[in-house]
Amino acid sequence: MSIWEYANPKKFVETTTPLLPWTFGLAGLCLVGGLIWGFFFTPDDYRQGATVKIIYLHVPSALMAINAWLMMLVASLIWLVRRHHVSALAARAAAPVGVTMTLVALVTGAIWGQPMWGTWWAWDPRLTSFLILFLFYLGYMALWEAIADPDTAADLTSVLCIVGSVFALLSRYAVNFWNQGLHQGASLSLDAEKNVADIFYYPLLACIAGFVLLFLALVLLRTRTEIRVRRIRALELRARRAEART
Amino acid sequence: MMPDLGPYAGPVIWAYVASIGLILVLVLASWRRAVRIRRALQQAEGQNRG
Numbered sequence: 065m066s067i068w069e070y071a072n073p074k075k076f077v078e079t080t081t082p083l084l085p086w087t088f089g090l091a092g093l094c095l096v097g098g099l100i101w102g103f104f105f106t107p108d109d110y111r112q113g114a115t116v117k118i119i120y121l122h123v124p125s126a127l128m129a130i131n132a133w134l135m136m137l138v139a140s141l142i143w144l145v146r147r148h149h150v151s152a153l154a155a156r157a158a159a160p161v162g163v164t165m166t167l168v169a170l171v172t173g174a175i176w177g178q179p180m181w182g183t184w185w186a187w188d189p190r191l192t193s194f195l196i197l198f199l200f201y202l203g204y205m206a207l208w209e210a211i212a213d214p215d216t217a218a219d220l221t222s223v224l225c226i227v228g229s230v231f232a233l234l235s236r237y238a239v240n241f242w243n244q245g246l247h248q249g250a251s252l253s254l255d256a257e258k259n260v261a262d263i264f265y266y267p268l269l270a271c272i273a274g275f276v277l278l279f280l281a282l283v284l285l286r287t288r289t290e291i292r293v294r295r296i297r298a299l300e301l302r303a304r305r306a307e308a309r310t
Numbered sequence: 311m312m313p314d315l316g317p318y319a320g321p322v323i324w325a326y327v328a329s330i331g332l333i334l335v336l337v338l339a340s341w342r343r344a345v346r347i348r349r350a351l352q353q354a355e356g357q358n359r360g
Contacts, residue, residue: 103326104313114315117322121329164336168329175325179318278333282340289344292351299354 071148073291080284087284091277098270106263118176119260120268124275125168126194132162132279133197133225133232136204140222149294150287152218155225156208157286161279163201170198190247193235200228214294 070076102120109116139155142148173191174184185191204224211217259265315322 099326104311108316114313114318114322117315118325121325125329160340161336164332168332171328171332172325175321175328179321278337282336285344286340289340289347292347296347296351296354299351299358303358 068146068148071146071150073150073294076150077288077291080288084281084284084288087277087281091274091281093274094270094277095274098267098272098274101270102264102267106267109264112180115176115179116264118172119264120271122169122172122176123268124272125165125172127272128275128279129162129166129169129194129197130232130236132158132165133201133228135283136162136225137229137232140225143218144222149218150291152214152222153290153294154283154287155221156218157290158279158283159201159205159208161282161286163198163205165275165279166194166198166201170194188247190235193231196231197228197235200224200231204228 070079099120103117106117108114136155136158139151139158142151143155173194177186178184204221207221207224208217211220260268
């Protein structure tokens with residue numbers, strides 16, 4: 065059995081049908097549990113006060129904003145190399161989810177930044193690369209809508225995705241090599257001294273699991289929808305050809 | 311039950327309302343489109359058979 069079997073649209077829909085309710089259910093459980101845990105049952109930070117509670121939304125959404133683009137990159141490369149339609153449709157399906165995650169990260173970052181930094185926005189390397197990533201998401205979705213031929217649209221959006229990956233990676237690693245910005249270092253680290261305290265860490269892990277599962281559930285749902293849209297177009301085309309013959 | 315958020319109650323509440331609102335809009339829009347397209351496909355397949 066090969067993974068490429070799932071590139072068959074029919075097989076993909078059949079396989080994901082029983083998975084969808086479980087993925088949505090687990091996502092809801094982790095998200096609701098993690099957010100309640102973080103909001104109601106964790107203390108204030110000694111420097112940030114209650115604004116530390118924004119971490120449960122900001123960090124997972126920022127993480128998913130970057131990783132959604134990287135998932136789109138992998139799907140786009142599969143399309144360019146192997147021409148599997150499901151991978152192109154999965155990349156297209158992930159974009160609205162990624163743009164929402166990017167928007168959540170930008171909004172929560174601005175709301176947190178106002179009381180902590182004294183400003184909603186700064187042209188800091190990480191913030192700026194994140195804003196550019198947000199614009200790339202919008203451009204990517206607009207390009208899909210603008211081109212009528214689906215294969216040409218998939219080709220061009222794949223190229224755009226490869227270019228945009230520079231900003232996805234930059235927004236991930238900007239804090240590590242640019243020290244002049246306002247944005248602090250990564251909240252999560254394998255180094256225990258740099259990582260957030262355990263009391264914030266575990267609810268944060270639950271929220272991250274919730275965001276990952278929600279992303280997965282939404283991408284599965286939206287990919288299935290894109291497959292069905294293609295099928296409708298094919299049926300309409302077939303009906304038009306039959307009419308033309310008679 | 312509501313924790314004391316002190317002077318930061320406004321920003322914290324707004325961050326949660328805005329984020330949960332955006333996520334709910336995304337989930338509902340994806341779900342509604344999925345249902346609409348599934349019905350449209352069933353209709354198209356029915357017409358194709360007929």
